[in-house]
Amino acid sequence: MIELLIVDDHTIFRSGLRRMLSDEADIHVADEASDGAGALAKIRSGKFDVVLMDINMAGRSGLDTLESIRAERPELPVIMLSMYPEEQYAVLALRARANAYLSKDVEPQELLTAIRHVVGGGRYVSPRSAANLLMQMDRAREGAPHEKLTAREMQVMMKIVRGMSLTDVGVQMCLSVKTVSTYRVRILEKLGLASNAELVQYAMRNGLLD
Amino acid sequence: MIELLIVDDHTIFRSGLRRMLSDEADIHVADEASDGAGALAKIRSGKFDVVLMDINMAGRSGLDTLESIRAERPELPVIMLSMYPEEQYAVLALRARANAYLSKDVEPQELLTAIRHVVGGGRYVSPRSAANLLMQMDRAREGAPHEKLTAREMQVMMKIVRGMSLTDVGVQMCLSVKTVSTYRVRILEKLGLASNAELVQYAMRNGLLD
DNA sequence: ACCTCTTGTAGGAATTTTCTGATTGCGCGC
DNA sequence: GCGCGCAATCAGAAAATTCCTACAAGAGGT
Structure with a gap:
């Protein structure tokens, strides 16, 4: 059973994830947090296998929180979600050692794939955005x-x-x-x-x- | 029983709304659509009392769709939701005869209030943004x-x-x-x-x- | 190993900007 | 022809920002 922590400041979104994941036999949404500080506190309890976190939260941002998580629990798989297709963030997230980066409008199936993929420390990048992402990284080398x-x-x-x-x-x-x-x-x-x-x-x- | 149609291109968000509304005895999520075209087709069946639609959808935007809906069903209550708190959208939505405009991070309670309020054709504006909104509308009348x-x-x-x-x-x-x-x-x-x-x-x- | 560059972080002093009022003159309505 | 509001202007005090400087930790090159 995969124990999951959801971190997002939108109530509706948390509910949506919960509902979607409730159909899966091997995944259990163990808890939710609505901000980075709350997430860190809960993570210290050590009972999660994967964290699913919004990248654009009010207050302490998701990226920030990701770094704090990495400081304490380098191996804990973290999937970053973003509302916007801002690929800049994708690059930053992956560089900050997120295990996956997904846009919030992914199909449920893909989210599930990603979750199962990162358990144990793997990384997952959406095929659709992989190309895009590489392009961004290329550009990062000399572009904007x-x-x-x-x-x-x-x-x-x-x-x-x-x-x-x-x-x-x-x-x-x-x-x-x-x-x-x-x-x-x-x-x-x-x-x-x-x-x-x-x-x-x-x-x-x-x-x-x- | 209020029959509701949800229109949003984010699967997770649709699930979130569904879940949130499933607790309400008088509201029934009758169907979902993931884009404007789908929404219009479903609306033609005529079995909904309220439409809850994202304003920022990929492809044909929510505002566009709203205009089409108004052309066919001037009285059907439509609530527009937006990810951003940008009040500009609010003005546009209300001018296009949306019955309500809410940010997606509203508290569930407020969404329920809005839904019940617009059934039958009323309008609902979040008290928090009402003042701001009126100012915008005034300005809209007088050009740049x-x-x-x-x-x-x-x-x-x-x-x-x-x-x-x-x-x-x-x-x-x-x-x-x-x-x-x-x-x-x-x-x-x-x-x-x-x-x-x-x-x-x-x-x-x-x-x-x- | 050593040196240099980058990144994240701030303190104190020097400036700039903001806040809170004021003054003056000018057109406009009654 | 008097008062009213608006436009243009500014001062002093308070707050925010900038400038210059610094320093430690890590990355990277030689």
């Missing part, structure tokens, strides 16, 4: 400048371009404002920009915002 | 909001969205920074925005920048 940003920098950038103040970003990410400000400087440097306004323009032109 | 800016405000706005600092704007325009800052506040107020980042987005979306 923002793919050179680290996960942290990307998170900060997205929050900034959506209009959050540095202070709020700091609070939400549990970092000093100074740190956030440093990230901002590095982001601007890496992208060759000079102001937040240009950053927002960059984000819109590169489809990071809409 | 930035046409209400004074010449001075417009000048300042353009310099800001191009990335100039308030201080530099002040120097260039021979004004105190304080004055520039005051203009900025007025611009944001008039446009219903909350930050420079949103201002830049606004400018780009409205062709003021490129």
